Amino acid sequence: MSSETPLSSFLSPVPEQFFGSDYAAGAHPRVMQALAETNLQKTAGYGQDEYCREAADLIRAACRCPQADVRFLTGGTQTNMVALTALLAPYQGVAAAQTGHIWGHEAGAIERHGHRVIPLPSHGGKVAAEDLRALWQNYENDETRDHIVMPGAVYLSQPTESGTLYSLAELTEISGVCRAANLALYADGARLAYALACPENDVSLSDLAALCDAFYIGGTKCGALFGEALVFPNPGRVPHFFSVMKQNGAVLAKGRLLGVQFKALFTDGLYEEIGRTALKKAEQLRRGLRALGFEPLGSSPTNQIFVRVPDDLYHQLTGRGFGGFWSKEPDGGYVIRFVTDWSAGETDVQQLLDFLAEKRENKE
Amino acid sequence: MSSETPLSSFLSPVPEQFFGSDYAAGAHPRVMQALAETNLQKTAGYGQDEYCREAADLIRAACRCPQADVRFLTGGTQTNMVALTALLAPYQGVAAAQTGHIWGHEAGAIERHGHRVIPLPSHGGKVAAEDLRALWQNYENDETRDHIVMPGAVYLSQPTESGTLYSLAELTEISGVCRAANLALYADGARLAYALACPENDVSLSDLAALCDAFYIGGTKCGALFGEALVFPNPGRVPHFFSVMKQNGAVLAKGRLLGVQFKALFTDGLYEEIGRTALKKAEQLRRGLRALGFEPLGSSPTNQIFVRVPDDLYHQLTGRGFGGFWSKEPDGGYVIRFVTDWSAGETDVQQLLDFLAEKRENKE
């Protein structure tokens, strides 16, 4: 029987983590500065303050959706769980790619709160409109359909957990399938900055607002200390959403902390700048990896890079604080994930590449 | 958008249903007789009566498991939901074949009560020990395993939803995997009579008691008016199970109705007789279908027979009350299911075969 991972094993023997995630450091300095400057102000709690209002206004403007209902929550799993279960009727489930975060990395949060995640094939991390159509068609064709889980929503992420991007054409087609079948479309934007800043991307915030029933603009992984901005383009979509958040422990007493941060992120193009910085480093890392003979898996153009490495190299890398676990392959070896972020310069990329080059030489 | 099936469409235009299910008729006459004979007796409620005690004793004896805790519930979905959620910790899920009833036909009851059903490949309706081993190994190997759904139980049915049977060797291997990984093994015996009476079957009630953490002996589909007998071979397995049943609306006030029925079913070999009758008819039907050129799909040796038919024949058959919907095939046609039961003689089998022969002739 497997027991819970002992906390002691969680303790990093190394002082720092590099490329293991985009949440290893604190906040972008400009976000931290905004928190420090406003720290001793006294405001109303629970998001009922001026900063949250200003941040929501900035987000509404960025989404070109002046009527949107914008809410601030503290983390991604929390936002997915609270928003999706609020969008679903008790007898409905939410479809997601088998690589989706709600299927693979949220410890069953959706099911714990009463709803099935309906796993769909992953196409490079993405859900296919075709599969959604088939899912709905099967439901409609099933003469015993009142005995099965009714699809009620679709979950996708932009970029995906595999780092890939939905094109505007793909997202528009998916949205069309959803509207025809009355499925709520929800986009997880935990890493949205890295989609928005990507040259390959053609999906804007206003496209998301036009095509989705709800989506969130990630803060935690995109330069905030913590926090996500959940957008309901149609403000009447979920009544009493504050109480829904509250009963799920998702309301921050000092709610203005989220407003202050998102105001900073959406001022003077900071959110875009954060995205560009990470993507530049990712590009540098990709080139370097290829030069060393490590071909990235999949086709992520964003800030995540997946590489297959042998067991010993995996342990050397993670032991040194480079990269993070993605999967252990049944036939040996690991997939390691490198993630770039908004921080630092190009030195750390070179450190990783040098480390890899050295290990390779030692081997030869 | 799909709306709920209107109730009016549920109304059968035909007076009777044949082979659509094994729950189309009421109770076996001897069960009905027992209910009628005891009808005016007054006993304690909620299963705290002599009939429930006697029925439990008979079942304990049949299972050669004198210490077993035996509980009576009213239906299969209810029993699966109450038992499985009681066996699982909040952060655990239950693995099942994608063809399993809890995945496909219970409207998300397990998830509604807080737990993921983890779908596994179906091997003729069965879960493979190999897949369970891999599931557990993946969980163990996952360095982020505290972020994923921990497997906590395995659901299987005997016979399966496809009518197939686990052999004793298969079940023993699965049980071994479960015990090594501390997974609770649960067997859904909605149609257990049709497994126990099958010549191909080598799994006895005492084998189930030895290998499972919980299983139920189906009544509803095996000659009872309604009711299932849930067996926990280890009586301390779920504390306060009565309250668990109660808070799920699964306690019958006149609990003795279940005791009376199971006492009748486990007296003078009635449960076995019910199984044999249905299997004899199934065998007759299989032979007849093959003679007419309809080759049953899969390899069910029990009371369910699946046949692929063209659209028009499907509608003729169900319009006449023969068989029931199984699936609509993407490339046209239907899979229709014929199910035999304990009732009646051989006439009705011949009626179905004659109907099919006639339709075929008309076509030619």
Place this chain on the structure above:
Amino acid sequence: MSSETPLSSFLSPVPEQFFGSDYAAGAHPRVMQALAETNLQKTAGYGQDEYCREAADLIRAACRCPQADVRFLTGGTQTNMVALTALLAPYQGVAAAQTGHIWGHEAGAIERHGHRVIPLPSHGGKVAAEDLRALWQNYENDETRDHIVMPGAVYLSQPTESGTLYSLAELTEISGVCRAANLALYADGARLAYALACPENDVSLSDLAALCDAFYIGGTKCGALFGEALVFPNPGRVPHFFSVMKQNGAVLAKGRLLGVQFKALFTDGLYEEIGRTALKKAEQLRRGLRALGFEPLGSSPTNQIFVRVPDDLYHQLTGRGFGGFWSKEPDGGYVIRFVTDWSAGETDVQQLLDFLAEKRENKE
């Protein structure tokens, strides 16, 4: 620490129970007869049969509510839980008297399914319109109301758990409060036959249909073998209610059993006759108890009679199979409950009275 009541202690040492409940016997002979006569018929399952349609038609007619949606479930706790949780939004609770069944005797079924029961003072078992008004006013006046449980429904029972009755004036006032505040009004009619047949009662089935959002007509305690008929006067009140039932294990495969029974109960005035018989016996028992110096507690005019007795008499009575536990008083003694039903004649009432007279004599 208290452990679960051992099952062995549930075993009645006496062959019969008298006046312990109205669910000690099976079904009224005419109901049993209907089940026996239809036993070998084969119909569609899950309530999609002619008997359910006919029973629903009879109930719609009795309620003078031709558009009502009528559903059949197996027991009271199940019906309360499935219906109430379907009527509530996730952030809402249901108000009930502290004596209400959902507060006191359902093992937390409502909370297990996600909603608070908001306890209100009991006025002879009844909820007061005034208290509901205050509850709603407090919610409205609370400037932090988004942090509290929003009242979303009101539960009451007719007759109440104390055997008392709401007058039409009371129920009309409560319904008015509910409609003004958009609270769903739900009536638990587990013992509705004993209200409808009571000379003091002025609330008809059509009044319930006019005043409630949902109510159920009790079968289990009113002559059926088991089963309750849930009525939604507004048929669009809960979409996909079949799936809601299914995912709570509340659908009977042989659903027609419920249709057959309710058809019998609503044919030739049987439901009223059942009520009258029990009330006649209750009246006889009340007179006899008073003659022996046992003054019933409260003011129940229906089939439940509550009497306070000393410890030894309580154990003598229940040891002999008479009456049932209601409460143990902090300062000694018990409240015992006697419940009459539709069965038998007047002999058993006299037996109880003789037993009491004898015990009293022995004491003197």
Place this chain on the structure above:
Amino acid sequence: MSSETPLSSFLSPVPEQFFGSDYAAGAHPRVMQALAETNLQKTAGYGQDEYCREAADLIRAACRCPQADVRFLTGGTQTNMVALTALLAPYQGVAAAQTGHIWGHEAGAIERHGHRVIPLPSHGGKVAAEDLRALWQNYENDETRDHIVMPGAVYLSQPTESGTLYSLAELTEISGVCRAANLALYADGARLAYALACPENDVSLSDLAALCDAFYIGGTKCGALFGEALVFPNPGRVPHFFSVMKQNGAVLAKGRLLGVQFKALFTDGLYEEIGRTALKKAEQLRRGLRALGFEPLGSSPTNQIFVRVPDDLYHQLTGRGFGGFWSKEPDGGYVIRFVTDWSAGETDVQQLLDFLAEKRENKE
């Protein structure tokens, strides 16, 4: 029908809030400094970092409980909900005073997650050992106890929502009742700093560790930016607690933010200093209020002061940003709450007193 409070109404027309809560400002400057200093470090996520380990060590030392399991969560409602539902079996409820936060201000979070809150009388905000004994005795004495909610835990807060304190004698007695009945004892320490620093207090952190099954040391209201430290004195109390947190959206990706803050709070006596500062201001405010003829309600010796004021004064005060809503009295007037915190000096207390004095003069 009441609709959700519109977000626009949440917007404070005044720049600042005084004495409305102890979460109006950001973090204590030393906490903020620690966050700023560590901001660009890169560590492992999800609380698996050195700061969380150091903070947990400091807390274990402060509690004299070297084996304790210490977990960091983001807010009070979240901590109560995750911890309590993890401590309870599905059929159990948690007892709390009717003034308790889980009964009154968490929007039904406990029930949403499956468990009843059992309301007990409030004795100045406190639960009485006597009432707990009676609750358990009633459960034990109830012959139908398997049909009722089994008490499984007790919730209390130190200080209470009314600002009062449990004495060590009271807490010891309550703990004794809990242990005798196998009830988990849980203490909500949202404002624990204001108890620990209070001259009247005789309950230490090590007492809490010795007497409770779980308790949390509040950060959000006691000088942290956000965060609570949950302590399980017995480390094996809840297995797989990380997954329980995760599936409730209660894990912070940058978990080290909580470690950094609690390390600062438990270094050089900061937590005590924060408590003392607030209590000193509360004492000054209490004296001033009394001098103006406003007698505080109840007997809070901590940082909360409740005063009854007429309607117009209430609106003047809150309109000016002073104090916050506590309750609207049925017979007119409001109870306003003043809360002091760790911030600032004595100027603001005098401002409030001057404001009150001026309003009083204008009236006279």
